[in-house]
Amino acid sequence: MSEPARLWGENLTLAYDQRVISRDLGITIPDNSFTVIVGPNACGKSTLLRALARMLKPSAGAVHLDGELIGSYPSKEVARRLGLLPQSSVAPDGITVADLVARGRYPHQKFLKQWSRADERIITEAMDATRVTELATRMVDELSGGQRQRVWLAMVLAQQTPLLLLDEPTTYLDIAHQMDVLDLCAELHHERDHTLVAVLHDLNHACRYATHLIAMKDGAVVAEGDPAEIITAELVEQVFGLPCRVIPDPETHTPLIVPADRRGAVTRRANGDRKAEAGIGMRRSA
Template sequence: MTAHRLEARGLTLAYEARTVAEGLDVSIPDGRVTVIVGPNACGKSTLLRALGRLLKPVRGAVLLDGQELARIPTKRIAQRLGLLPQSPTAPEGISVADLVSRGRQPHQSWWQQWSPEDEAAVAEALERTSTAELAERSMDELSGGQRQRAWIAMTLAQGTDILLLDEPTTYLDIAHQVEVLDLVRRLNVERGRTVVAVLHDLNQAARYADHLVAMRDGRVVAEGAPGEVVTAELVREVFGLDSVVVPDPVTGTPLVVPGAPWAARADAADAVDAVDAVNAAEA
């Protein structure tokens, strides 16, 4: 067993002739929640797709338990690693219960198609994602948020030790975003699941991550604990945004407060001076 069950070494990733990332080295801490952040088109979802074997590297390798991912049979990967991609598509007319039950396919064989363990895993996944009441409804009838929770339930039913989640809070309102991220944290703490997620919201990432990976232009700019990584300088370098970083009053984790919104020239100058004064005081 390696120190990191999942890691990338020297990855070059591309879509046809367009190179997205080059020379990436990333190690995922076991039993932790890792969140990948960065601006649009920086390569964060591309990296997650490579970690889940949805994208073949041009160069380099992804290792799972010390073995190159490309050399592991698909069914064995699916028993150890669950992936929720962006904007998945469900078969027309499929019910929520049927979709979630498909998460159990990697654990089935021709002589045992369904078991009490499968039934229990599906029921628990539906309950944890608050989709049990939707079980008999068609995916076609659901709102965007309801569909997203059903997909998360399918991933949980798969019962893997490692979960890869690409923007799992997409389409969710703020209450359901918190519910999903709390669920991710509980799975990590109570079940020991290793989680890798791509999130757009830097404050949510800082609040829920043990390990943060910040990317820009296909490279890793910084990684580590959120308290060490999230600074006003990093936010400016990665996102091109002037901000003040203060402790979250609830969790104590870094909280990014953007500079003042557009205002009349005099007001805007005063706001810039205020941000500069706070940053100078922190320095």
């Protein structure tokens, strides 16, 4: 009999005040996976991630972490087991990169022993892994969006948690910086054995990087599994309302979504209308 997953939820009802987002939702994050949650806007992706991170208390049901109810742990203990990079992270004014990354060690600090050489080593390793070492003395608010995102990742890495939850980590980044961040996430998964859970908007990025994909619509899980096994043109149209073709990515051989040419369809309809009008005019003149 296999061991239960480290992070899972059962019978979850997730709501903000009286507005219910998800009802009777069940979710299991496979250990050592790079799980990506996708779906249209307002489908409940980020709400689910907040519940898994104990940022949102379910109205019903429960989230389990390492065999216990996540709500039963002290906050510092959760932070030692699970790291979260929220959608919008705001650094304190006037803080340097090194000082912000160092805050990732807070969950491990004890009352009588505040700092150690091990903490210094872990911070250095986190900055090296995210390639922000040369930015150590820079102010965070002076950095570009891509640089800031790598700094926040370094802070989460400094927590040394086996589980990392990332809410839209590529938002507001240009395509090159998006790839930088996702390559780094893949590296953390493959080389450091982290279990990652990320909310992404770009379905092609999700298919390229995820080992486990969860597709949501209207607060419910529509499909989940290996992207190569579940992503079809029918599923994309069902979830996103987007007619498309699904072909192999020429670089990675993962599913690649090619939207249908709706502009071409409009042009063809317009041309057909003009031909029909011309035909009617010719019949009238005759």
